[in-house]
Amino acid sequence: MTRFLGAVGNEIGKGLRFAWSERLQIAMEVPFFTVFILLLGPLLGAGHQITAGHLNWTLNSQRISLLVVAFVPFGFFYMQAVKLFWRLLSEIQTGTIEQVYLSPLPSWLVAAAGRVVAALIETFVLMGITYGLTSAFVTLHFHWTVAVLLPVTFLIVTGTGYSLIIAGMTLLWKRIQLLQETILLLVMVFAFTALPVFTVPGWFAGLGRVLPLTSSVTSLYGAMLGHRGVTGAWGTGGLVWVAVTAAAYLAAGILTFRALEHLTKVRGTLGSY
């Protein structure tokens, strides 16, 4: 047990040292994310204004609050998945990936464990500063309650599962940087379908529902802005769907990682091309 905890602690420590080495990049992200949230608000549903050639850039408190609810979970996904991908790729390319198998931990846990804690801390710092900067421009109205910890927990589980799917694909195919970038952006864009800003076609909403972020964002919206609890069972943001999404993504993540890892080992291409 002590060895197990020591190995997990080492992975977490490694994840945090990686996070610290990327502080320059985090400093670049903060102003960009703030501007992104502030400018995206007036753009939503502004198609006719764009056609007319004039856009009203007034910042709407309610709409910006909505976007913050969708954007913060994306921040975690980004920290977890993008960085896990690049870190894993670097280990594959340098050949140190094979050292993972000297650890007493299961390989999927080694791949994801250190990254989750580092991603949570990075998300907390990055989104905290982004929140502060955004609220300097527009008042954000949220109903803060401990109940949000429930969808947040499911979100972390879902994000871990999602990142394991990406990690498994990285082991097998290696050069998937373009694919993982576009899929992550797609996940972010579809998370906005959870927000009650406008109606979207049924197929579009249906596709959004199976993507990993949408149900957690809906649940967070209900708790922080919609004056609803998080324990309602049904619907996209209902407890059942949020829990099923989290369990399904984690299970799919572990299974995919193990299956693709096995295939990679059979082919003998774990650390080479």
Add this chain to the structure above:
Amino acid sequence: MSAITVPRPGAPVLAPRWFALRAFANEAGQGLRLLWRHRAITITALVSQGLMYLAIQFFIGGGHLLPPVLALTLPGLFAVTIAYTTSIQGAGEIAEEVNGGTLEQAHLSPARPSVLVAGRLAALAVEGLIPAAVLAVAFGFGYGPHWVIGPGALVPLTLTVLDALGYALLMTALVLRIPSIGAVVHVFNMAIIFFGGMLIPITLFPHGIEIFARFLPTALGVEVLNTTLAGRGLGAAWSDGTLSWLLAHVVVLGGLAWATYLHTLRRARREGGPSPR
């Protein structure tokens, strides 16, 4: 370690120009073979990019697709796709070579680094142009935007592609200096997606943001492309200054990227940087 090329007796000696051409073709061919080998991933990424654009248009149109907005933003999609694809692939490929130690092997070649980088850029250009063209043609035929397509549009189109390649080369060069380049490229790419004319024409941004956006790769190219596709011709783009600024942007960004690449490579060779960090 040093390597000396020893000519084999009786081996044909290539003239320098032919040798450079062959080195260029080898680099370009390597990139294209890798593109072909990973075609399934490229196609999936292409479909995802198309879906992402469609989703963004739904949001902007309030749940509807508005053809006039599509007409204004499709040139942005074309440009962003090239910049996005080439920068990620360029940075990813050189990171792979640095980590795998094969970048050093490439530079044991007697060919000049500028020849090798030109070959790398040629492959990247193809890698970026294929998905960009497929998406532009698919959405163009699907929604039939009212464009005036003439030979004049080829000028901003070419300059936009060159601008995107300059950006990709700059990101590729930075890989040799910044270990967390993957995430940095991600941030720059999101900035180009947002401010590069794919969401809205940059002239609609608040004035300060519009000026900032014009410094970003491909944004000016999309603006001039929109002017020509609206039937106002290159003269209008020249008289409002956007075409001349675009030319300056392409030259400055391309020059900066080229100089940065050669400088970082020289420095990395001096300090042992082409090896895994």
